[in-house]
Amino acid sequence: MNGAVQTRRGRLQEQTRDEIKAVARRQMAREGASALSLRAIAGEMGLTAPALYRYYPSRDELITALIVDAFHALGDVLEGARGTVVAEAHANQFVAMMHAYRAWALAHPAEFTLIYGTPIPGYHAPEVVTDPAVRRSLAPLLALLAAAWQAGKITPDPAYAAPPPPLGERFGAMLPGAAGGRVPTAALHVGFVAWAHLQGIIMLELFGHIAPVVGDPELFYAFEVRVQLLRLGLAPPG
Amino acid sequence: MNGAVQTRRGRLQEQTRDEIKAVARRQMAREGASALSLRAIAGEMGLTAPALYRYYPSRDELITALIVDAFHALGDVLEGARGTVVAEAHANQFVAMMHAYRAWALAHPAEFTLIYGTPIPGYHAPEVVTDPAVRRSLAPLLALLAAAWQAGKITPDPAYAAPPPPLGERFGAMLPGAAGGRVPTAALHVGFVAWAHLQGIIMLELFGHIAPVVGDPELFYAFEVRVQLLRLGLAPPG
DNA sequence: AGTTACAGTTTACAGTGTTTATATAAATGA
DNA sequence: TCATTTATATAAACACTGTAAACTGTAACT
Numbered sequence: 001m002n003g004a005v006q007t008r009r010g011r012l013q014e015q016t017r018d019e020i021k022a023v024a025r026r027q028m029a030r031e032g033a034s035a036l037s038l039r040a041i042a043g044e045m046g047l048t049a050p051a052l053y054r055y056y057p058s059r060d061e062l063i064t065a066l067i068v069d070a071f072h073a074l075g076d077v078l079e080g081a082r083g084t085v086v087a088e089a090h091a092n093q094f095v096a097m098m099h100a101y102r103a104w105a106l107a108h109p110a111e112f113t114l115i116y117g118t119p120i121p122g123y124h125a126p127e128v129v130t131d132p133a134v135r136r137s138l139a140p141l142l143a144l145l146a147a148a149w150q151a152g153k154i155t156p157d158p159a160y161a162a163p164p165p166p167l168g169e170r171f172g173a174m175l176p177g178a179a180g181g182r183v184p185t186a187a188l189h190v191g192f193v194a195w196a197h198l199q200g201i202i203m204l205e206l207f208g209h210i211a212p213v214v215g216d217p218e219l220f221y222a223f224e225v226r227v228q229l230l231r232l233g234l235a236p237p238g
Numbered sequence: 239m240n241g242a243v244q245t246r247r248g249r250l251q252e253q254t255r256d257e258i259k260a261v262a263r264r265q266m267a268r269e270g271a272s273a274l275s276l277r278a279i280a281g282e283m284g285l286t287a288p289a290l291y292r293y294y295p296s297r298d299e300l301i302t303a304l305i306v307d308a309f310h311a312l313g314d315v316l317e318g319a320r321g322t323v324v325a326e327a328h329a330n331q332f333v334a335m336m337h338a339y340r341a342w343a344l345a346h347p348a349e350f351t352l353i354y355g356t357p358i359p360g361y362h363a364p365e366v367v368t369d370p371a372v373r374r375s376l377a378p379l380l381a382l383l384a385a386a387w388q389a390g391k392i393t394p395d396p397a398y399a400a401p402p403p404p405l406g407e408r409f410g411a412m413l414p415g416a417a418g419g420r421v422p423t424a425a426l427h428v429g430f431v432a433w434a435h436l437q438g439i440i441m442l443e444l445f446g447h448i449a450p451v452v453g454d455p456e457l458f459y460a461f462e463v464r465v466q467l468l469r470l471g472l473a474p475p476g
Numbered sequence: 477a478g479t480t481a482c483a484g485t486t487t488a489c490a491g492t493g494t495t496t497a498t499a500t501a502a503a504t505g506a
Numbered sequence: 507t508c509a510t511t512t513a514t515a516t517a518a519a520c521a522c523t524g525t526a527a528a529c530t531g532t533a534a535c536t
Contacts, residue, residue: 038524050525051484059524116445117355127446134447159465167461170453192451193462200438207354208365209372213430215408223405224431227397251513276493288494289515297493478536485530492523497516504511 017055019045021066028066028110036063063114064129070111071133077104078140090148091234097141098198098225105202116203135174138195142175145191148234149183155233156186163189187232194228255293257283259304266304266348274301301352302367308349309371315342316378328386329472335379336436336463343440354441373412376433380413383429386472387421393471394424401427425470432466 023041038059039049056062081100085093105112148154168185171192175183201224204210205217214220229235261279276297277287294300319338323331343350386392406423409430413421439462442448443455452458467473 037522039522047483048485049523050486050527053525054483113355116442116447117351127450131450159468163461164457166454167452167457170451174451193465196439196442196448197435200441201434203438203441204354204434209354210434212365212369213408213412214405216404219402219405223401227431230397275491277491286516287492288496288517291494292514480533480535482533483531485528487526487528489526490524493521495518495520497518499516500514502511502513504509506507506509 013055017065020052020055020062021069024062024066025111028114029108033110033114038062064125066111067114067125067130068133070108070115071130071137073108073111074101074104074115075137075139077101078137082140082144087147088151090144090151090153091229093144094148094229094232094234095225097144098228099222101198102202102205102221105206109206112202113206116199117206138174139176141195142191145187146175146183148232149187153234154187156184156190157231157233160186160190160193190231194231197228198224251293255303258290258293258300259307262300262304263349266352267346271348271352276300302363304349305352305363305368306371308346308353309368309375311346311349312339312342312353313375313377315339316375320378320382325385326389328382328389328391329467331382332386332467332470332472333463335382336466337460339436340440340443340459343444347444350440351444354437355444376412377414379433380429383425384413384421386470387425391472392425394422394428395469395471398424398428398431428469432469435466436462 020041023044024036027040027044028036036059038052042049042052052062056065077100078097081096082093085096087093145154163186168189171185171188172183174188174192198221201210201221205221210217210220258279261282262274265278265282266274274297276290280287280290290300294303315338316335319334320331323334325331383392401424406427409423409426410421412426412430436459439448439459443459448455448458
C-alpha cells in the first residue's frame, strides 16, 4: 500500500518498457519492420525472450505501442516544423510542415510503413488504441488549417464548393470540440484531400514507385506541396 | 530430345505452378497476405511443403510471381473497364477505369497491398521483375491519356504549365517508344499526379484512414475522380 | 524474520522456411 | 519387355519464430 514505492517500481517498469521499444526501433531501422524478433530484442538487452512478457503481453501489443509512439513522434515533428515559421505566414507553415512530414517518413521508413502500410504478419492494429494517436499526429495540420481560416487566408478551390451533401458531414468531427463548427466543410475537405494527396505520394515514393518515373522525388514533392497551396487558396510564400 | 514430350511435361509443371499460385491467392484472401505458409499451401494441395520447391526456388520467388500476376490482373481490369465505354468518351473512360481500379483493390485487398504496400516479412520485390509488370498495369491508363490528348480533349491544369525544368524529363519514358514524344510533358505530369492521387486515396481507404473521416468512401472517391477530370481538363461526362 | 510480489530463466510446444538424403513413380532407350 | 534415366514427392533435420508453464532467485513489506 506504500504509494511512493509502488510508483518507483512503476517507473522502473516503464523505463524498461521504453528500452524495449527503443531497441525494437533500432532493430526495425536496421532489418526492417518485419524482421522484428522478441529473442533478438531480448538478446540485445541481455535478457531472454519470455522476460519481455513481463512488459508486453504479446508481440502484437508491442507493435501497437510502437505504432502509437510513431504517430506521436510524427505529430511532434509537425508541430516543431510549424514553430520554425512565424505565426502569420500560414502558407510557409504549411510548406514547412509537409516537408517535415516527408523528411520524417524518409528518415524512419520502417516506422512510417508501420503506420501507413501493411505492417506485419497478420497483425491488425486495434483502432481503439490507434485512433487517438492518428488524431494527435494530424492535430498540428488541422490547427494550422483552422488558424489560417480564422485569419481569412483560405479560399478553397472552387471545385470543392459544391460536393455531394453527405460528404461534408463528418469533416467537422476531425477538429476537437467546437472548433469544428468554425471552419467550413469546404476548407476541411480540401485540407483533408491535400493531406491524403501528399501522404499518398510519400507512400508511393517509399515503395519506389515515384523515383523511376520522376527522377528527382524531392523536386516532384516540393512542386506538389506548392500545388496544394493553390488548392487551399493559401497565397504561396513570397 | 523429344520436343513434344518435353513441352507436355513443361505444361504439367506450369499447371501445378498455377495451382500453387491459385491456392496461395485463396489463402491470402482468407488469412491475409502475411499468413502465407508453404506448409498450408502444400497441405491444401495434398502435398508437403518441400514439394513446392520443385516449382518455386523459395517463398520469396512465389510472392514475386504473385505480385507480377496481380499487376497483370489489375492491368487487364483497367483495359476491360475502358472497353465498356465508347472510344470517343474519354472522360467516361477515365471514370470507368479509375472506379474499376478501386473496385479491384477492394475486392483483392491482399493482392493490392502486396503490390502497393509493405508486403511481407523482410521481403523486397526485385525491380527487374516487377518493373515491366508495373508498366503493364498502368499501360491502359497511359494509352487512354495519349488517345485523349491526340483527340485534343486534354487541357492540363494551368498549375502544371510551368514546372521546374528537370521534372518533366522522364515522363516521356513512361510511354512506349515514340509515343512519349507525342504527348507533352504537362499532360503526362497531371496524368501521373492524378493516378498517384487516386492510388493514394485507395491505399488510405484500405488501411482504414478514410472511412472514419469521410463516412462514405465510395462517394468521396467518386468526387475525387471527378476532380481529377478537371485537373486533366477532360470535359466531365454529360 | 517471514511472507509476499516481482523479475527472470529454463524448458517445452507448435509453428515457420529451407536443406539434404531417400524413396517412388513415370518416361525413355535398347 | 526390361533396364535406365529423370522427375516428383517425401521424411528427417536445422535454425528460426512467438508463446505458455513451471521454477528460481531477489527485493520489498509486514
